[in-house]
Amino acid sequence: MKQYAFLLFIVCTALFFFACSKSDEYRLSGSVFIPDEDFPELPKYSEWGYNTFGAYIDRTPFVSDNYTMPVKIIVESDTCRIGFSGKMGTLTFHLPDFVPENYSDLLALNGKSYPLIQSSCMVTFTNNEETDTLNITEGTLTFKRVQKLLVDKKEMKSVLSGTFSMKTSINGEPVSIGNGRFDVTVGEINFFKNE
Amino acid sequence: MKTWTFNPYLRNHMKKLIWMSIFSVVISGAYAQKTSNFKIGVEFGQGSVEGDYSDKWNIRQDLITSLYDHGLFSSRAAYAQSDFFYWGIKPQVSLWNDRVNLYSGLRFTMFDSNLGDRNGTNFFYLRTTNPDAVEFYKIFLIKEETAYLSVPLEMSYTIFHSNILTPNITVSFYGKAGMEIGLSIFSKRNVNFVSTTMQSHEHEVLNSVEQPNKLYSTLYGALGGQLTIGNGIQFNVEGIIPSQILTKNHNSIIEPDTFSGVQLSVQFPLSMFIKNN
16 A cells, blocks of 8 residues: 555656646747837847747738747758748748757757858748748848757757848748847747658 | 945934934924923834836746737736835924924834745746856745834824814824935845755845845825824824835835835823923
8 A cells, every 4th residue: 555655656746747847848938029129019139038039021010929839940851941930921941951850959050140142041931821932132040049948957948049131022022021030949849850 | 145234424324314303303392392292102004015026137027928919918927026014113293283293213114025926836037147058947936025224204284183072082184294214224035946956046046136225215195094082192094195215226126116005103292201390
């Protein structure tokens, strides 16, 4: 009987810690929108893992919302796709020759800058299930800081913070995507590797 | 915990204030002419400070969801709460047929402030000293206790008085304005981590935010009622209307907007203790 009681205690303790860790995961996946002082429709640039991004497509704000996963990382055999999703659609950056094994490997992007006019660095915009490959005439994607996210010394996620801007055309219309900034967390739930 | 010593300049400043208040009460008393116009009493009050938690604490602001203009959310669920109580001795001089009253004395005020989470769980505190990671500590509560010794100066004006109950009992209502200036005599802070193994980082968290200001000053108003019985003893109940803390950083937990509360006091005529010949 004592053995069963001990086993029950172990199971309950394990469930308690599992629940705590799940709760942390859930809370750290939430978005925290702190308005930018100069551009209040966009989130302020931060490096805390606030799960927000934003940019102006001409004068229209394209921002993360509270219901859509703000970022998904999809790794294929020779490319890493970073897709930022908001109400208006999904803006995806295709980084060539970068094949991380897991979300911790994203730290290799720290401080890197990608000129978007290179033909190998493709950018697509998906709206209403239609995907356009953007013809970029000018633009840069910069990962200002890529860091681990630790909670009580335990690694939980990776935090990607940076900026982007570009000139392109959508549906044949020239547009400017400017003041882009992102501060997103990547963990088990939004890191996908296609074998 | 850092040990505090009084700055000699502040100590001299405090001495001057105490002497000035005693001197002003004595001079007013001389004008009051009658010993019965001089009273001494005790006061007790309590209240709370309204405000948001101080941005000096690096707290992840992600705890409560609320709709924002564009369907986004931005409200903070970490909260700061600051309550206080005080007691003091309170000499009083009555002028102009008890219509105007001047008060001073010495007051001990204790603030009890907490920084916690509205959901009853923990908040995430950013450790700023790690340049290579976004590192959070899970914290239940940051607590601060601060005590001040202050000298209040108050003036009340009786708006209405009447012997409405019996000839020996006077009921009156008054408005009061006051200010106080004081010095911190005690301050203590502590952090409750979720994990007991993280408790060793308490000093690191506390040292990231400076200690509260040693100087403390308020400006306040109150509305009150007074009951004076036959032998001159007065019972006062007053509500402190939302008022201002004048000194910055009197508290490291909360950024105060206003404070309010209630005060009870009993005043005894000095003639009860000193016989006039």
